[in-house]
Amino acid sequence: MKSIVETYNEIGDDFDKTRRVMWPEFDAVKKLIVANLHLGLSDKAESEKLNTKLVQKKLRMLDSGCGNGRMAHYFKDFPITYFGYDGSKTLINNARSWFKKESGSSRLKAHFSIGSLLSKKFTLPFDVILSSAVIHHLPTSELHVSYLIKLFSQLSEDGFLYISAWNLRQPKYESLIDEETHACYVPWGTKKRFYYAFDKNELLKRLTEAGFVTVEEVSSAHNFCFIAWKK
Numbered sequence: 001m002k003s004i005v006e007t008y009n010e011i012g013d014d015f016d017k018t019r020r021v022m023w024p025e026f027d028a029v030k031k032l033i034v035a036n037l038h039l040g041l042s043d044k045a046e047s048e049k050l051n052t053k054l055v056q057k058k059l060r061m062l063d064s065g066c067g068n069g070r071m072a073h074y075f076k077d078f079p080i081t082y083f084g085y086d087g088s089k090t091l092i093n094n095a096r097s098w099f100k101k102e103s104g105s106s107r108l109k110a111h112f113s114i115g116s117l118l119s120k121k122f123t124l125p126f127d128v129i130l131s132s133a134v135i136h137h138l139p140t141s142e143l144h145v146s147y148l149i150k151l152f153s154q155l156s157e158d159g160f161l162y163i164s165a166w167n168l169r170q171p172k173y174e175s176l177i178d179e180e181t182h183a184c185y186v187p188w189g190t191k192k193r194f195y196y197a198f199d200k201n202e203l204l205k206r207l208t209e210a211g212f213v214t215v216e217e218v219s220s221a222h223n224f225c226f227i228a229w230k231k
Helices: 004-017 026-036 044-056 070-074 089-100 141-154 200-209
Strands: 059-064 080-086 109-114 126-132 155-166 183-188 191-196 214-217 223-229
Touching (some): 004 089, 004 191, 026 070, 059 070, 070 089, 080 089, 089 109, 126 141, 141 155, 141 200, 155 200, 200 214
Parallel strands (some): 126 155
Antiparallel strands (some): 155 223
């Protein structure tokens, strides 16, 4: 079986076309960013005045397993310094190409890189870390916790993590799950992608084991989603 990175390098161009739409659970992240930047003003003139002051204030955002970079587009109207990392060269190339078309009108400054976060150490912490549909590609609980500890270490004290995993506990996929190992191989054309079939409480437990103290559920119909803080 090919590695997940090799698989996404092969299917990346087609996969990219299916990930141009934003998911409703992303709205929970946007609300927190709006609150963090104090943008919740009803008066338009007052809001515009405040926005000019925000030029000096930028959030640092890490998108772990950024794929085609759609999160950069979702938050492009905010003063954010964004770092997108993914192991797939195909997806990163698509991310750079897509964002380049809109970068002129974006307040977000994007940096896309190929590589694994597990071997990367950043000098400054991040205010927001995104991990959308990534952790379910890791095959064991030990790797889940190691990955989350890595994210925890890169997060600022008052920052937050948004994390999601595909809910494969649905009729379409349940027959594909090995209940002993939680392994699930989902077809994409002639290719197969590995997934770890999480239960919601299991993902919540992994967050706690990694050190996160406060956790809020923002799940959707098809994804287990949480926002987590260090304290």
